[in-house]
Amino acid sequence: MAAVLNGTIGVLTRTAFDQGATPASVAFWKCFGAFVLVSAYCVCRPEYRTLTVRLAPRWPQFACLAFLGIFCLYFFETKAFSRASIPLVSFLTYAAGGATVVLAGRYLGERLTRRKIVAFAAMVAGVGVMSFSETDVSGTASGIGLALAGGCGYALFIFFSKWFRAGAGPSQLVWLFGFGSVFLLMPLIQEGFTAPDGMQWATLGVLVLLPTFGGFYFTTRAVERGQASKVQIIETSDPLFATAFGFFLLGDGLTYAGALGAACIAIGLLTAVWQPTKTAARG
Numbered sequence: 001m002a003a004v005l006n007g008t009i010g011v012l013t014r015t016a017f018d019q020g021a022t023p024a025s026v027a028f029w030k031c032f033g034a035f036v037l038v039s040a041y042c043v044c045r046p047e048y049r050t051l052t053v054r055l056a057p058r059w060p061q062f063a064c065l066a067f068l069g070i071f072c073l074y075f076f077e078t079k080a081f082s083r084a085s086i087p088l089v090s091f092l093t094y095a096a097g098g099a100t101v102v103l104a105g106r107y108l109g110e111r112l113t114r115r116k117i118v119a120f121a122a123m124v125a126g127v128g129v130m131s132f133s134e135t136d137v138s139g140t141a142s143g144i145g146l147a148l149a150g151g152c153g154y155a156l157f158i159f160f161s162k163w164f165r166a167g168a169g170p171s172q173l174v175w176l177f178g179f180g181s182v183f184l185l186m187p188l189i190q191e192g193f194t195a196p197d198g199m200q201w202a203t204l205g206v207l208v209l210l211p212t213f214g215g216f217y218f219t220t221r222a223v224e225r226g227q228a229s230k231v232q233i234i235e236t237s238d239p240l241f242a243t244a245f246g247f248f249l250l251g252d253g254l255t256y257a258g259a260l261g262a263a264c265i266a267i268g269l270l271t272a273v274w275q276p277t278k279t280a281a282r283g
Contacts, residue, residue: 002218003234007241009211016203024191026204027074028184033208034216035177038170051171061164062175065157069216070180072153075187076146083143092144094127094239096151100232103159110227119272123236126264129257130239155232161220162228168220176216230272237269 016026042048055062077093101120105112166172188194196204222231240262 002215002222002231003237004241005210005214005218006235006238007243008245009207009215010242011245012203012207012211016200016207019198019200019203021196021200021204022191022194023078024184024188025194025196026207027078028181028188029196029204030207030212031070031074031177031184032181033204034212035174035181037208037213038173038177042170042174045170048170051169052174055171055175058164058166059175059179061160061166062172063179065160065164065166066176066179067183068153068160069157070176071183073150073157074184076150076153080143080146080150083140083146091128092147093151093154094236095124096148097155097232097236098124099152099155100158101229103156104162104227104229104232108159108162108228110229112229115271116229116233119268120233120236122264122268122271123233126261126266126268127236127239128261129264130243130261158219158223158228158232158235161223166220166224168217168224172220173213173216177212233272234269237265240265240269 013026017023042052073093080092098120101112101116104110160166219231219235222234243258243262
């Protein structure tokens with residue numbers, strides 16, 4: 001579900017840009033909107049209100065997670081788009097997710113199985129084929145570094161969410177979105193603080209509900225209940241769903257190379273989620 005919801009980011013962000021919004025404005029307002037939404041929900045629910053207060057002593061952990069998972073991804077990735085082509089940035093961002101797989105195997109005791117390696121390799125190869133089949137694949141050294149920083153930030157967010165045992169739920173999201181909004185406010189002020197206008201509010205509203213609130217909610221739930229490495233591998237399938245949304249909502253075409261890349265991602269996703277059935281032993 002996190003990968004599906006995150007797949008809407010491209011279509012919705014492109015729509016916001018067409019409506020006149022800037023990258024810094026989109027990043028801040030969708031995060032701040034999610035903070036307001038989840039805070040209002042927790043205020044209305046006594047059990048979540050109490051838990052939110054109880055999490056206060058852990059604010060350094062949530063500040064760290066918000067910096068890695070929200071600020072690094074949104075800010076560095078946006079800056080990278082100004083110094084490298086979109087296909088190159090997209091590929092490097094997802095390829096950097098391999099850091100989660102390695103760290104989880106080293107420090108969380110998660111086995112680096114052959115299936116995980118095959119699944120992640122197939123997905124990264126698929127993302128690479130889809131990205132580099134596009135024209136104008138270029139970028140400066142700083143653009144490449146920024147794209148890797150954004151991808152590594154999100155990879156470390158998944159790893160440390162498991163390491164800190166941050167948990168999942170509305171109360172945790174209040175702290176994540178709160179610190180994320182503070183971090184993202186700085187670039188917006190530097191750019192020149194602006195508020196959304198007209199139809200930008202509607203687009204940002206959907207961004208708040210689907211990829212921001214929904215994406216982080218399901219990601220933290222998945223990390224809480226499963227392996228960090230497996231969560232990272234499955235979320236690498238994001239471009240597959242982004243392509244599907246682009247096709248159905250914007251009419252974006254798909255080249256033969258793009259279709260091959262999408263097939264590789266689908267194979268990797270099925271490999272990651274497939275569970276072998278255990279046959280009963282015969283007496």
